[in-house]
Amino acid sequence: MTVRVAVIGAGIMGADHARIVSEELAGADLQVVCDVSEASARRVAEENSAQDVSTDPVAAIRRKDVDAVLIASPDATHASLTLEAIKLGKPVLCEKPLALTSEDCLAVIEAECAIGRQFVQVGFMRRFDPSYVDMKDTLCAGKIGGAIMMHNFHRNVEAPAGFSGLMAITNSAPHEFDAVRYVLDAEIVSISAFEPKRCTSGACNPVVLVMETSEGQLITVEVNNNAAYGYDVRAELVGKEGAVSLGGLAAVRVDRSLSSSVAYAADWRPRFHEAYRLQNKAWIASITTGVPAAGAANAWDGYCATAIAEAGARSLESGEKTRVDLAERSALYDPAGTAA
Amino acid sequence: MTVRVAVIGAGIMGADHARIVSEELAGADLQVVCDVSEASARRVAEENSAQDVSTDPVAAIRRKDVDAVLIASPDATHASLTLEAIKLGKPVLCEKPLALTSEDCLAVIEAECAIGRQFVQVGFMRRFDPSYVDMKDTLCAGKIGGAIMMHNFHRNVEAPAGFSGLMAITNSAPHEFDAVRYVLDAEIVSISAFEPKRCTSGACNPVVLVMETSEGQLITVEVNNNAAYGYDVRAELVGKEGAVSLGGLAAVRVDRSLSSSVAYAADWRPRFHEAYRLQNKAWIASITTGVPAAGAANAWDGYCATAIAEAGARSLESGEKTRVDLAERSALYDPAGTAA
Amino acid sequence: MTVRVAVIGAGIMGADHARIVSEELAGADLQVVCDVSEASARRVAEENSAQDVSTDPVAAIRRKDVDAVLIASPDATHASLTLEAIKLGKPVLCEKPLALTSEDCLAVIEAECAIGRQFVQVGFMRRFDPSYVDMKDTLCAGKIGGAIMMHNFHRNVEAPAGFSGLMAITNSAPHEFDAVRYVLDAEIVSISAFEPKRCTSGACNPVVLVMETSEGQLITVEVNNNAAYGYDVRAELVGKEGAVSLGGLAAVRVDRSLSSSVAYAADWRPRFHEAYRLQNKAWIASITTGVPAAGAANAWDGYCATAIAEAGARSLESGEKTRVDLAERSALYDPAGTAA
Amino acid sequence: MTVRVAVIGAGIMGADHARIVSEELAGADLQVVCDVSEASARRVAEENSAQDVSTDPVAAIRRKDVDAVLIASPDATHASLTLEAIKLGKPVLCEKPLALTSEDCLAVIEAECAIGRQFVQVGFMRRFDPSYVDMKDTLCAGKIGGAIMMHNFHRNVEAPAGFSGLMAITNSAPHEFDAVRYVLDAEIVSISAFEPKRCTSGACNPVVLVMETSEGQLITVEVNNNAAYGYDVRAELVGKEGAVSLGGLAAVRVDRSLSSSVAYAADWRPRFHEAYRLQNKAWIASITTGVPAAGAANAWDGYCATAIAEAGARSLESGEKTRVDLAERSALYDPAGTAA
Ligand SMILES: [Mg+2]
Ligand SMILES: [Mg+2]
Ligand SMILES: [Mg+2]
Ligand SMILES: [Mg+2]
Incomplete structure (x- = not known):
């Protein structure tokens, strides 16, 4: 089985992901490259022999010939595009941050919990x-x-x-x-x-x-x-x-x-190029097996990183030690495994 | 275009090459794993989702559904299997040594020169x-x-x-x-x-x-x-x-x-795993493009390594400085490019 | 001119200083080793060929045949022994801390300022x-x-x-x-x-x-x-x-x-043995020249280290960022040089 | 007891040795600095507070107020000056080489053996x-x-x-x-x-x-x-x-x-300054104790280094592996100890 991937975003990160999907991974096809700039999308698509290009991320995600979505578009779009993919039951690798605010991260978590399954891997490649x-x-x-x-x-x-x-x-x-x-x-x-x-x-x-x-x-x-x-x-x-x-x-x-x-x-590219390759390889394998990649960051991890950053921002302003108050973690994200 | 590869030899090197072809490379399929031990062939084939197994290397090389041959069988078989592939016009990645003797290396060179094209990449992965x-x-x-x-x-x-x-x-x-x-x-x-x-x-x-x-x-x-x-x-x-x-x-x-x-x-595996991956990736790309991989070792390089070793062996026995006498290099191996 | 040194304290630091004075320095004699334990004083004196031993630090400092005092006795004694030496106009190398409290450090500073000359080098050997x-x-x-x-x-x-x-x-x-x-x-x-x-x-x-x-x-x-x-x-x-x-x-x-x-x-000894040797060499040279050793820690530096530690201790207790309030620095400690 | 040292040679090595004797060693006095250039001798003597200067190395070695000789003059003078010191029963630290030829090294060895005691330490400071x-x-x-x-x-x-x-x-x-x-x-x-x-x-x-x-x-x-x-x-x-x-x-x-x-x-000076200091310290200690410094190079070691170099020179000329033929080693240089 070959996983057909839509790469959303053709900037520096998206171009690199398109290259990895096209050149470095067994079992994955670069199906479509999407960017609001058609020129950018087309350039990255050509450099990496993608099947098609798009300027509409939601349409790209919805394509029948797209099995999985790699989101590398501007940060402000991450949460809504991730939610769109979840709605369609398509697995997502979302570049960090998962969302600009912890509230928006929680919306992604709620969407996964409503279905009872993890769809999202967050691009904390250092793992x-x-x-x-x-x-x-x-x-x-x-x-x-x-x-x-x-x-x-x-x-x-x-x-x-x-x-x-x-x-x-x-x-x-x-x-x-x-x-x-x-x-x-x-x-x-x-x-x-x-x-x-x-x-x-x-x-x-x-x-x-x-x-x-x-x-x-x-x-x-x-x-x-x-x-x-x-x-x-x-x-x-x-x-x-x-x-x-x-x-x-x-x-x-x-x-x-x-x-x-x-x-x-x-x-960062030379330092972490192997991490990106292995991250994306694990993501493709997780789609094939249906089991989240061991050690990968999930939506909860994406939420935590954003919530800690929010507390850090408040501390910088106040000059005080600041508590990090997290929501309660759903059993879906229990380390032992995924929910039914 | 996907390159269908036969891996000849299912020992420690062959198993590793089968894994690389199957898991680490875009554009390559592990078509057949061949070993004189059917059990070994089958085990490596299963571990790496190969299409088929074989115990007859010549038959494996001749298969219609095999585009390229990766030779990792015992050293004594390298030259004859390489010659078989050349005869069929199929590209070869041959583990070192190309042959046990410099004479046998020269036979491979003659075969390539007779056709006027390089078919052989030698597995000096450090390049x-x-x-x-x-x-x-x-x-x-x-x-x-x-x-x-x-x-x-x-x-x-x-x-x-x-x-x-x-x-x-x-x-x-x-x-x-x-x-x-x-x-x-x-x-x-x-x-x-x-x-x-x-x-x-x-x-x-x-x-x-x-x-x-x-x-x-x-x-x-x-x-x-x-x-x-x-x-x-x-x-x-x-x-x-x-x-x-x-x-x-x-x-x-x-x-x-x-x-x-x-x-x-x-x-050596942790030290050179990236070298092997990049070597094999370059080999697959060279098959697609028809141009020998830049920097890769060709049959001439394989010959030289063996000829130097022969001189070294003579020096160890005589205790004397020993000249390395090489055959004349065909223009086919000129660094500038390949012959017509 | 040979500087005759009294080493006060024959513990681990004092023994090491006695060895340095005796074996590693040109222009210095180990005149007396003093410790409240006569046995300790005698052992260190013998190991390092000291002229004499003492169990009374004040008497040792006052000896006519002692030109300079190296204080490596328990921390609680540093300030009072240093003051004794200053009173006699004898140069001091005092192991850190200069005193247990910043108040006691200030007493040393006052003694120096009253005379208008630095007598004290503090043993911050990392300099x-x-x-x-x-x-x-x-x-x-x-x-x-x-x-x-x-x-x-x-x-x-x-x-x-x-x-x-x-x-x-x-x-x-x-x-x-x-x-x-x-x-x-x-x-x-x-x-x-x-x-x-x-x-x-x-x-x-x-x-x-x-x-x-x-x-x-x-x-x-x-x-x-x-x-x-x-x-x-x-x-x-x-x-x-x-x-x-x-x-x-x-x-x-x-x-x-x-x-x-x-x-x-x-x-710490292997890591800083060269630092101690150079520190003590610089101290002996400063006695000969009458000019404080370049880069060495003086009484003001000793005071600052203690005052910062006191603020740190308060911060550890309160959990709050804590200001370090220092006394005003006398011109005697101006980096440019010493006062008249 | 203070060892009064004559430093013969006021070039780069002699100046460094004069500095070490004067500044870095306990128990040694820089008695005289000798160089054929009186200006050089005087400069080094002044920089290091030597008692006196000389332009006659033999006279310097013979001085009553000189206990030990440190030879850092041009290589060609090493052997004869070393022999002069041995004749007077004065200990020598001779910069390498001990002599320009292995024959001249053997003359030094013969002089020591005739007396039955080692007088010479060779300046192989890496020891x-x-x-x-x-x-x-x-x-x-x-x-x-x-x-x-x-x-x-x-x-x-x-x-x-x-x-x-x-x-x-x-x-x-x-x-x-x-x-x-x-x-x-x-x-x-x-x-x-x-x-x-x-x-x-x-x-x-x-x-x-x-x-x-x-x-x-x-x-x-x-x-x-x-x-x-x-x-x-x-x-x-x-x-x-x-x-x-x-x-x-x-x-x-x-x-x-x-x-x-x-x-x-x-x-070489920053790399080996500690080696030189420790070498010279060990030399001074050996004079005080009368026992050659443990691990130091003696005249036999000086001879061997020169003899190996001679064989190496012959090998470079002939292009052949060359045997190193050494004289028989006197029992005076047995590792176990010195002869009576
Ligand atoms: Mg990232
Ligand atoms: Mg190899
Ligand atoms: Mg200290
Ligand atoms: Mg030397």
Whole structure:
């Protein structure tokens, strides 16, 4: 069986997903590429030998020859397009965020719960990154004792003009929130946001977040979207008997000019290209088997990331430690399995 | 267009290739798995949803529903099966070695030259390993000046009983010979083999090889098939202005028990799984386009690796520096392109 | 001129200082070793060929044949012994802390200011550690742009029974406070303390501190006195254009048992032995020249570290961000030089 | 007791030794600095507060107020000055080489044997480098099994004009020969020298040496005096169960401009400054105790390094593997202890 995929959105993320579906996956066909810009849709479709193009996402989702939907359109459209797919019973891989607000995330959850089945995988691809998986495996194998702290660093070369500390929390930090929840299997219950005063003007706006989990662990996150020196994601998990860190993954080391160096990429693609490939492969397999991909982020995970970001935004404004109040989790999202 | 592949050989390499064809590649179908052991063929076929099984490699190659042949059967069968495929005009990906002797390699070359077209890609997968590719790119970009030396280290955990220094040269070192030729775009013209006397008995038999290239460069290779500590492949290319080394690729670093450590794998698969995937992807693409995969090893490269190993074996026996005498290279293998 | 030194305290720190004075320094003599335990004093004196022993620290300080005093006695005695030495006009190297309370630190400052000269160097030895010095030099050379964040990790194998998060702040964190102040040339103006709830009982009590500086920078500190895996001090300074981290300093790397590892020491001595040697060498030189050692911690620095720790302790109790209110700094401690 | 030292030679090495004697050692006085250039002698003497200067090395050695002699004058003078000191019964620390020829080394050995006591320590300072010491300790502790191979890399930024592959063997490689003999406690019995033909003209002249030891081990050495990228000394010792490598010793790591880098020094001094200090400290201690410094190179070691270099030079000329024929070792140099 071949899964026929509609990719919604032909921007940088959509183009990359179209390429993965077309070139990197067994058992998937790139059926249609959809974008409000027909030119964009057509260019990405041609580059990746898609069957067809569309400028109407709802129509694309509804096509009879589309089995599954990969949503990589602008963030504001994620929730409504996801709901459309659920209504048709079609599986969705939705780029993060699942929705702009936790309320809209809950609407997706309600739609799944009404049917009693998960349709949505959220594109927190780090859950498929071999180094995060290895970190979690190291913890679960008992090699570092029980987890007590986790330190996370998220650095981009440069943010768009006007990107603020607030946006660092709502746009970038969710990847960190989800990675922490994935590795620790714990909820985040409070968040305290800090911003260096030195950088309030202009292009410089890192934030430091300190979080507590339901298991009594402490988490720190630095989000630095103007780190300048390179795309750099780091994490260290500290247990009672040891610690585990994401490794260095440089292909080569170069010695020249009194320096021994390894390269940073300019953006996330080289760092996480394997994670995206494995994520999308697991998604296709889950459609074939009918069982959600092990370890993947579901709608509940998408909701949590957004809800934590909302609490972080309030903390940044108030300067106070802020509780993360979550809705009650439906049994549909119980880790043990899916509901009937 | 989907390429229907016969995988010949269902041992450890054949099984891995069957999995890659079935699970990791777009545009390829695993049509038949062939092994002299029907049970092995059937097991690998089932694990990878192959269409059919066979115990007769020649029959498998001749099947109408087979477009291309991936040879991973015992080394002694490589040349004759490759010739069979060439006779039928079917493209071949042949695991190394292309043949047990340089004479048999030349027979394959003659078969291709008689037709005037390349059919054979040899499975020197390191040419698709991102770190070797990056090393070559670093050289070609002029970052280290002209190449003058290359140091190579090939270490396995443990060799089968009876594995000797001679076998290290004929079985393991060819990967190094080909990596050097790939990175440097130069021929190896002499070889001197050394063996530590301490280890002539029992399971311990590393060799050190010193080679000269057609461009006046010096190459060293250590092959240590009983290195015990892990599977470890290293290389450093030294230029007039700098040096470039293969990077460390550990997913995580673990701190415990007064030690900070990264893991070695027990065999080559984790180290080179991406290389195999990209190699096979490039092979499938070359079938679709009709153009040999850029950077891939062809029959000439397969011949050279075997011829160098033969000279190395003679050097180990004589204790003398030994010339590598190669046949004349047909224009079919000119780097610039393929003959008409 | 040879400086005749009295080492007060023959515990683990005092013994090490006695060894350094005796064996590692040109221009210094170990004149007397003093400890309330005569046996301890005698053992350390004999091991290091001291001229004499004493059990009375005040008498030892007053000896005519003692030119300078190195205080490594219990923390509660630091301030009064330092004041005794100042009264006599003898230079002091006082192990941290300068005093148990900021009030007592201020008494030392007042004594110096009354005379109008610095007599005291505080044993914040990291200011002489080549890696911290290199970090500061990298910042000052403009290689990473203006500093905006600094992350610090202080990990010990195991704390004594009963060691608490509070003690982590008052006993261990001052090394971090001083390192931050040294590297950044900035004051710490607020501190927020966090403790993982998971570890409130028994032997496990890390703390995470978030601090703001007078220059608007954000600082994080993890103090983890039961890190189990080894003695490990890390720091990363993040600037607007790059970052600089303390390097790994392993003498060797060992490959065995499917692992590539470097060793951690069990305590601080191997990590900082060079820092102590250079610190003490600089102290002896400052006595000879009469000019305080460049970069060394003075009484004001000792006061600041203690005052920050007091604010941190209050924050840990209140759960609130807490201001660090410092006394006014006398011109005697102006960075430009010493007062007349 | 204070050892009064004459430093013979006020060039780059002599100036550094004068500084170490003056500033870094307890129990030593810099009595006289001697150089044929009075200006040089005077400059170094003043910079390091020496008591006196001299332009006559023999007279300096004979001075009543000189207890011990540190020879850092031009290589051609080493043997005769060492003999002069032995004649007077004064201990010597002689920079490598002990003599320009193995014959002259043997003359020093004969002088010691005639008296029946060792007077000479040769300045192979790597025996005091913590990383080489740690490598040897790792081997002796059985952590890597019996040693079977050792790989050594010696790289300088730039050699003086006219420096040849021959000079790489006679001037630079002796440090490697001695390091191998120190770590392995084995003799080198054969040597094969290789030179990349690409670099025979001009400033580029690396050599690769392959050696066999008395214990049946294989050794490789690359000497690359025009490596351009930095001063870089590497070594890896391969045992039957594992391997140990010299560690990276960078004080800091800098992240900027899409690169993560550590610095190389431009010459040997930062890399080995601790080795020189510890070497000279051990030398002073050996004078006080009358027992040769443990692990230090003696006259026999100096002879061996020169004899191996001579064999290497012959191998480079002949292109053949060349035996290293050593004189018989006097019992005075038995590892177990010194003769009566
Ligand atoms: Mg994503
Ligand atoms: Mg292969
Ligand atoms: Mg201290
Ligand atoms: Mg030397």
